[in-house]
Amino acid sequence: MDRSMVNGFVYVATGEKYLKEAELSAKSLRNCSPGAKICLITDEVYESSAFDEIRLIPFDEITEQSWKANLVYKVLGIINTPFEHTIFVDTDMYFVHPVDDLFKLLDHFDILACLDYYDQSKINYNNSNMPHYTPYNTGMLVYRQNNEVSRFLKSWKECYEKNLDIYWSDQPAFMEALITHNIKMYILHSSFNFRFLFNVGFLENEKVRIIHGRATEDELKIIAERVNATLDQRVWVASLRKCFTWESNLRDRILRKIYQMIPAPIKKFYRRIR
Template identity: 30%
Template structure:
């Protein structure tokens, strides 16, 4: 494998709303983890990201953007140890300790919350794919992991896994990337660790339920971070993606 940098955070964002969300997410990384933890982004708006103060250390253009562009880029990480964050995330505590998990594990994600939703029950074998991720679907006791907070090592095995995910995702033509990810995780020999829920907090109700002696949020992953930007844009149609 070619030599890479030590550890860092990566994001993938396309379109003005999600790029603005990614800028805010990156700034939250810098605020809580320090300016020395590098943050890289792949985007279709590289000029905007490069001009965003206090956000990104490196920027690469996405040539063929789509809604799930992350599946095309995670294996290209510039780091040996990577924390991927969806654009609709906010880091609210120092999470640099996560990288030590990669001393023992290859991939780390938290469980997805949904179980009975139709999208969660879909499998690649039930799609039109000629190359399903697995010959038979995993049992319901093996639910999806949420790919919005994704910690991983850059090894030959992990890169091969991520490239395979890219392949089967496009072959399945399903709207959710976690369907094929779940099936690949079911059959992989890679060492997978399930992150505690505080590292991927999807809903405010969990924070409200935790008392001082229980889990405390580390990474918020909430739709409201995108909705807020959409509302701001609707209120001021002349506004553009922030770069200051």
């Protein structure tokens, strides 16, 4: 294999909205890692200098034209990576710091992912629910090419297609497929998949590297600045779009109490104009 194609990043997108979103994300990745190899997998002709390769994969395997069908296409794209070692990211990812060192972990693990603290979907296996077995977030996956991973990814796709009426997203299907495959996984910290619309805690010296969620580029830059303003042990409070450390001063605590008393419509208006 061409050494330049060993490590790379993959986006999967269909439709103008998500293609533009992938392009913005890829530019943020390029700012952090100028030498990154980036591939876009899509079902339509698209030109952009943000990507090193644009790979066309037909979107004709399923007929349901819905966001669930698009998630099946996402898994199809993940399967068709051109790289030996891949970092797949959703189109609504914004890179703040390099993540290239994750590729080294693939010398020891098959797949890396982050927990999804807010997806409490029940995973059904052999006609019974798996207790305490909740999904990983598949918006960011690091994986290597080998026979077992290839079989697992195909099982993931098949499981989701079979359960489109049951599973709200591809994540429960990922977990169901994982049960039956001998995959060596490592779970990454939330700093590699920071979902700013939710409350998130960070360890000391933990720097957020990827922001996950839809916002304007200016808003994402502000969020990045705030969440990494200190590397002390801290908690991101989504409603305030601000981090609090265990040493938060009295003024911050008072402002937080005041904010909690503000009606939701006013909060929404304030966030929009900020």
